[in-house]
Amino acid sequence: MHDHSESLIKELQGVARQIRLDVLDMVYRRQAGHPGGSFSCAEILAALYFHHLKIDPARPDWPERDRFLLSKGHAAAALYSVLAQRGFFPLEDLERWGHLGAHLQGHPDRVKTPGVEMSSGFLGHGLSIAVGLALAQRLGGPRYHIYALMSDGDMQSGVAWEGAMAAAKFRASEVTVIMDYNDVQLDGAAHDIMPLEPLIDKWRAFGFAVIPINGHNVRQILEALDEALEIHSMPTVILARTTKGKGVSFMENSAKWHGAVPSAAEYEQAKAELKGYPA
Amino acid sequence: MSEIPQRQAYGIALADYGDLNEAVVVLDADVSSSTLTKFFADRHPARFFNMGVTEASMVNVGVGLALGGKIPFVNTFAALLTLRACEQIRTCVAYAHTNVKLVGGYAGLSDYKDGPTHFATNDIALMRAMPNMVVLAPADNREAARMVQVIAEYPGPVYMRISRAVVPDVFDDSLTVEIGKGITLRDGGDVTIVGCGSMVGRCLRAADRLAQEGIDARVLSMASIKPLDEELVVQAAQETGALVTAEDHTILGGLGSAVVEALAEHHPAPVEFVGLKDTFAETGPDTETLMDAWGLSIADLVAAAKRAIQRKA
Numbered sequence: 001m002h003d004h005s006e007s008l009i010k011e012l013q014g015v016a017r018q019i020r021l022d023v024l025d026m027v028y029r030r031q032a033g034h035p036g037g038s039f040s041c042a043e044i045l046a047a048l049y050f051h052h053l054k055i056d057p058a059r060p061d062w063p064e065r066d067r068f069l070l071s072k073g074h075a076a077a078a079l080y081s082v083l084a085q086r087g088f089f090p091l092e093d094l095e096r097w098g099h100l101g102a103h104l105q106g107h108p109d110r111v112k113t114p115g116v117e118m119s120s121g122f123l124g125h126g127l128s129i130a131v132g133l134a135l136a137q138r139l140g141g142p143r144y145h146i147y148a149l150m151s152d153g154d155m156q157s158g159v160a161w162e163g164a165m166a167a168a169k170f171r172a173s174e175v176t177v178i179m180d181y182n183d184v185q186l187d188g189a190a191h192d193i194m195p196l197e198p199l200i201d202k203w204r205a206f207g208f209a210v211i212p213i214n215g216h217n218v219r220q221i222l223e224a225l226d227e228a229l230e231i232h233s234m235p236t237v238i239l240a241r242t243t244k245g246k247g248v249s250f251m252e253n254s255a256k257w258h259g260a261v262p263s264a265a266e267y268e269q270a271k272a273e274l275k276g277y278p279a
Numbered sequence: 280m281s282e283i284p285q286r287q288a289y290g291i292a293l294a295d296y297g298d299l300n301e302a303v304v305v306l307d308a309d310v311s312s313s314t315l316t317k318f319f320a321d322r323h324p325a326r327f328f329n330m331g332v333t334e335a336s337m338v339n340v341g342v343g344l345a346l347g348g349k350i351p352f353v354n355t356f357a358a359l360l361t362l363r364a365c366e367q368i369r370t371c372v373a374y375a376h377t378n379v380k381l382v383g384g385y386a387g388l389s390d391y392k393d394g395p396t397h398f399a400t401n402d403i404a405l406m407r408a409m410p411n412m413v414v415l416a417p418a419d420n421r422e423a424a425r426m427v428q429v430i431a432e433y434p435g436p437v438y439m440r441i442s443r444a445v446v447p448d449v450f451d452d453s454l455t456v457e458i459g460k461g462i463t464l465r466d467g468g469d470v471t472i473v474g475c476g477s478m479v480g481r482c483l484r485a486a487d488r489l490a491q492e493g494i495d496a497r498v499l500s501m502a503s504i505k506p507l508d509e510e511l512v513v514q515a516a517q518e519t520g521a522l523v524t525a526e527d528h529t530i531l532g533g534l535g536s537a538v539v540e541a542l543a544e545h546h547p548a549p550v551e552f553v554g555l556k557d558t559f560a561e562t563g564p565d566t567e568t569l570m571d572a573w574g575l576s577i578a579d580l581v582a583a584a585k586r587a588i589q590r591k592a
Contacts, residue, residue, distance in 0.1 A: 067346070111376050118346065119375035122366060128336040129371065132343015132351075135328060139304070141348060159367070162336030170328075 004222045008051065012218045013278055015046035015085060020247050020274045022081035022094055028267045030098045032106070036257040038078035040182040040215070040242040041149060047221040048147065049082045057087035060114045064142040067133050069118050071126025071160075072151035072180060073107040074259070079116070080104055088115035124157030126150055127177060131166045134174040145229065149178050152190040155199075161206065167235040168207025176228040177208070177237040180215060182244035186258045200239060208237045215240025247277040285442040285477070286384055288420030290315025292427040293352060297323045302348065303431055306341050308334050308355040314384035314441075316354045334359050338367040338379070345377040350431050356390070357383025357399030357440050361406060372436045373409040379437075380430050381406075386416065386440035387477060387527030391569045394562035399440065400555050404532025406438040407505050413458055414505040415439040416526075416534075418479035419449045422502055425456040433458055440476060444566040447480025449500060461508035467497035470584045471515035474525035475501045475534045477566075478553070478575065482525050485580035496584055504534050509541040516548040521587035523551045527575055530554035549590035551583035 019042040027033035049055070053066045070079050077097065084091045089103070096102040103112040107121030118129055126148035133146045154160050167175055181199070183190045190196060203210045209231045213220040221240070228236040244258070245251030248270040262270055297303050297319050304326045311317040311329060320327035330337035334355055341351035353360070360383045361368065372379045383402055390397040406414045415430070415437065417423040423441055430437040449464060464479070465486050474482035479500045486496040497519055499511060516522060522542075524535035530552040539550050555573060563569030570576065 063348075109375075118342075119370065122370050125339050125342075125367065125371055128333075128339035129343040129346070132340040132345070133347045134343070135304075135340065136344045136347020136349045139301075139326065139349065159333075159335040159339065162333035163339065165333065166330060166336055166340055 004219055009218045012043070012046045012050055015050045015082065016042040016218070017274060017277065018085060019045060019078050019081045021271065023077040024262070024267065024270050024274060026077045026080070026094055026097050027261055029095065031261050032098065033077050033261070034074040034259045036184065036244040036251060036254070037072060037151060037180070037182065038075045039246045039248065039251065040244050041072070041075050041078055041180045042246070043216050043218050044149065044178055044180060044221055044240060045078055045082045047218055047225065049086050051222065052225045053147070054144065057115070060088060064144055066144045067117050067130070067146045069126040069129055069146070069148045070108055070120055071148050071154050072123065073120030076105070076107050079108060080113070083113070083115040089113070123151065123154045124159040126154065127160050127175070128163030128166055130175045131163055131170060131172050134172040135170060137174065146175050147178060148175065149180060151180050152183060152196055153185050155179065155196055156194045164206040164208065171233060172235045173232050175235040176225070177235065179237055179239050180242050181239055182242040184244035184253060184255050184258065186255065188255045203237045203239065208235050210237050210239055212239045212241070215242035216246055247274050249273060283420065284444055285420055285423050285446045286315045289382070289423045289427070289441045290318040292424035294318035294322045296427045296431060297326065300350065300431060302350045303352065304328070304344055304349045305352045306330055306337050306354065308332055308337050308359065310355050310384070313356070314354045314382070316352070334363040335367050338364040338381070339371055341379045342371045342375065342377045345379050350378060350380065352380045352382055354382045354384060356385040356397060357402045358385070358397060361399065361402040361438070365405060369409055373411045376411050376435060378434060381436070381438045383438065383440045385443045387442065388560055388563070388569045388573065389443035389477065389566050391563045391566045395559040398560060400527070400529050400560070401532070402438070402440055403504055403526070403528050403534065404536070407532060407537065411436055412505065413437040413503070415458070415502050416476035416504060417441070417502045418474070418476060418500045419446055421448065421450045421454055422456060425454060426502070429456050429458060442477045444477060446477045449479050449483060456502070459503050459506040459508060461503065461511040462500045463497065463511070464500050465496070465498040467495040468519055469495045470521045470523065470588050471497040471499060471519045472523045472525060472580060472584060473499045473501055473512065473515070473534065473538055475504055477527055478525040481575070481577050481580060485577045485584065488577060488581050489584055494584065494588070501534060504537055507537045507541055509545065512538055512541050513545045516542050516546045520591045521549045523553060523580060523583045523587050525553040525575070525580060527570060528554055529557060531557060549587050551587045553579050553583050
């Protein structure tokens with residue numbers, strides 16, 4: 001277990017703040033996108049891309065790189081922000097999200113965007129793709145770890161649980177699922193729309209080691225990511241309890257902000273709040 | 280008639296090619312004893328993954344293997360593969376342009392005893408509508424076997440359908456297989472019969488019968504439905520003036536549609552369709568009898584050829 005310094009925590013909180021500010025700008029500029037689910041995973045993406053993942057922005061195809069799969073593809077803007085901040089492509093590209101001819105698509109496109117490991121957009125696919133990557137590296141060649149960021153919507157889909165069965169069958173300890181569990185989806189609260197609980201029991205029954213954390217606590221995220229690497233007998237899920245719309249008071253825990261665009265006044269208020277978050 | 284079913288020829292070829300190419304891995308969804316990928320499983324157990332009845336997830340695991348540098352052959356019955364995993368194929372294979380080889384067994388009506396739930400009669404239409412996807416229906420055992428290496432070495436998504444049944448040999452050892460190329464099996468000037476998969480043998484026999492009546496039919500074998508050898512089809516339309524298409528598949532969106540799309544653009548000509556006429560068909564005593572009963576007989580091909588000739592301007 002690594003000891004994570006206060007300065008690292010502060011740095012990663014700053015990256016997460018910039019992710020949220022970028023997402024807000026991108027959604028407002030484009031008048032489209034998904035702020036709620038992008039805000040809920042900001043600390044997770046910051047911790048992965050600015051500390052934990054073995055990656056090299058100069059070599060997006062480096063064979064030994066860790067693989068990160070954004071299964072919840074509607075958080076594309078957050079992924080684009082962290083990739084740009086990390087240097088996979090110029091920051092200015094964020095301004096052309098969704099423009100004709102731009103490489104940044106509405107949802108991630110692995111063919112067009114450097115650093116995007118897999119195209120996504122329809123929910124549920126990340127886990128079983130991660131299992132395939134785990135099986136591939138067992139047959140020789142470079143070794144790496146595979147991360148899949150899944151949402152509650154992901155885990156409502158049948159194919160995700162098929163992937164969980166496969167991960168258990170192959171004891172895919174190379175796979176760490178990070179579940180951005182904000183309990184809010186497009187139509188309302190996940191626990192009303194299609195309940196997932198008891199989720200810890202479900203993951204354990206499906207053969208996963210479960211590490212429950214607060215998904216906005218950077219130290220807990222870093223420690224969980226380290227702990228997952230020490231589990232060699234089974235796949236791990238980091239069950240990160242998060243708040244949809246985290247950082248903007250009027251967006252938090254609101255299904256309305258799954259895929260909504262702020263007005264000019266809302267934009268200014270959100271920007272002011274995000275600049276001061278965390279205090 | 281060949282001695283062994285087409286699925287067996289495919290299974291043997293896949294296991295043999297596995298000896299030559301370490302990157303090839305094989306997945307099946309609990310039907311390896313039916314698709315006969317079990318031959319590969321027996322010889323290369325470390326490179327075979329039985330995924331159980333998780334077709335959608337199996338395609339995604341194949342996608343992950345492809346992203347990890349392997350060449351996955353993802354197998355199950357054609358209907359299950361293209362219907363249950365249709366979205367995974369669209370999003371994670373075709374759109375993401377991953378190097379996945381999808382092989383659908385029990386094509387057409389060849390699973391005669393299990394009935395319409397198990398028939399694959401719209402798989403070609405579905406896979407044709409996927410951008411980036413190559414769609415193949417080899418005519419006989421030799422072509423199916425040679426396709427294995429061709430599709431493994433092709434960089435991109437491929438769908439290939441394989442019959443459960445014994446299919447007539449139509450090629451000799453001189454066969455050269457190439458994606459995007461059709462093959463003229465018999466020359467003729469009065470009409471052209473374009474077939475794919477298990478219909479090609481029947482097309483040749485129909486041409487024999489037409490010859491007895493003094494009608495000179497050309498026969499094209501179109502294993503590569505997408506990309507289609509448009510040049511060969513257009514040339515046939517120019518030189519024979521009328522065509523018949525033949526497939527063990529619905530006439531909506533399959534080989535016949537591909538042929539008339541090409542002709543409509545380049546050289547319109549009368550075309551008659553032999554295939555399933557927007558129906559599910561039914562269970563039958565054997566594949567050949569079932570095909571005869573549902574409009575895919577040699578007599579149906581002969582009649583269609585005559586109608587096409589009558590429609591010449």
